[in-house]
Amino acid sequence: MRQMIAGNWKMNGTLAGLSAYASALRQGVEGVDLLVCPPFPLIRPLIEALGDASIWVGAQDCDAKRSGPHTGDVSADLLAELGARHVILGHSERRADHGESSTLVRDKARAASAAGLVPVICVGETEAERDAHETETVVRAQLAGSLPDGFSGLIAYEPVWAIGSGKTPSEDEVEAMHRAIRASLKKQLGEAGEAMPILYGGSVKPANAETLMRIPEVGGALVGGASLKAEDFLAIASAAVRD
Ligand SMILES: O=C[C@H](O)COP(=O)(O)O
Numbered sequence: 001m002r003q004m005i006a007g008n009w010k011m012n013g014t015l016a017g018l019s020a021y022a023s024a025l026r027q028g029v030e031g032v033d034l035l036v037c038p039p040f041p042l043i044r045p046l047i048e049a050l051g052d053a054s055i056w057v058g059a060q061d062c063d064a065k066r067s068g069p070h071t072g073d074v075s076a077d078l079l080a081e082l083g084a085r086h087v088i089l090g091h092s093e094r095r096a097d098h099g100e101s102s103t104l105v106r107d108k109a110r111a112a113s114a115a116g117l118v119p120v121i122c123v124g125e126t127e128a129e130r131d132a133h134e135t136e137t138v139v140r141a142q143l144a145g146s147l148p149d150g151f152s153g154l155i156a157y158e159p160v161w162a163i164g165s166g167k168t169p170s171e172d173e174v175e176a177m178h179r180a181i182r183a184s185l186k187k188q189l190g191e192a193g194e195a196m197p198i199l200y201g202g203s204v205k206p207a208n209a210e211t212l213m214r215i216p217e218v219g220g221a222l223v224g225g226a227s228l229k230a231e232d233f234l235a236i237a238s239a240a241v242r243d
Pocket residue numbers: 008091158162163164165201202203204222223224225226
C-alpha cells in the first residue's frame with residue numbers, strides 16, 4: 001500500500017522561505033503521498049506556492065468547537081476553507097505543553113471530520129512509561145480515549161523519547177508497537193481498523209528512513225526536524241514503499 005510521508009514543521013518556517021521550499025518539493029516523488037503541515041498562517045501561502053503539485057497541506061491542530069468566543073483558537077471549518085486536507089491531533093507536544101487530554105483529542109477529531117478534514121491522531125509513550133514497561137498500556141489507553149466511534153483517518157505512533165532526540169526504537173520494537181496498535185484499531189473500529197495507516201514518527205531521517213519504512217505495519221512517517229529541509233524530506237519520501 002502507498003505510504004504517506006507527512007512533515008510537521010511545528011513552530012518553524014517563514015513566509016520568506018516558502019517559495020524555495022515549494023519549488024524543491026514540486027519535483028516530488030512518485031508513488032508516495034506527501035503532506036506538509038506548517039504553522040497556521042503559512043497554510044494558504046504554502047498551498048499557493050505548491051500550485052498544482054500533488055502535495056497535500058495540513059494543520060497541526062484545530063479546536064474542538066466549530067466557532068465562537070475562543071480567542072486564539074482556529075476552527076476545523078476555517079482550515080478546510082483555507083484548503084487544508086489533514087490535521088494533526090494529539091501530538092505529544094500539545095498533550096504536554098497544553099495539557100490536552102485524550103478526551104479533548106477525540107472531540108477535536110470529531111470537529112475535524114465534520115469539517116471534512118482527515119485527522120492524524122498521535123499516540124506514544126514517554127521515556128518513563130517505557131522504562132516502567134507501560135508502553136502498550138499507555139498507547140492502548142490513548143487510542144481508546146482519542147478515537148471517536150467510527151473514526152476515519154490516520155494514526156501516528158511517536159514514542160515521545162524519540163522525538164527530536166536522534167534515538168529510535170529498534171526495528172522489532174517498532175513492529176511490535178505497530179502490531180499492537182493494529183490490534184487495538186481492529187478491536188475499536190472493526191473492519192475500518194484493518195487498513196488504517198499507522199505512521200511512525202520520532203527522529204526519522206534520510207539515513208534511517210529506508211529501514212523504518214520497510215518494517216511491517218509501518219504505513220509511512222510523521223517527520224519533524226527533517227521535514228524543514230525540502231531535500232531531506234524528499235530523501236525520506238524516496239525511501240518510502242511504493243504502491
Ligand atoms: O511530528 C513529528 C514528530 O514529533 C517527530 O519529530 P522529529 O522528526 O523532529 O523527531
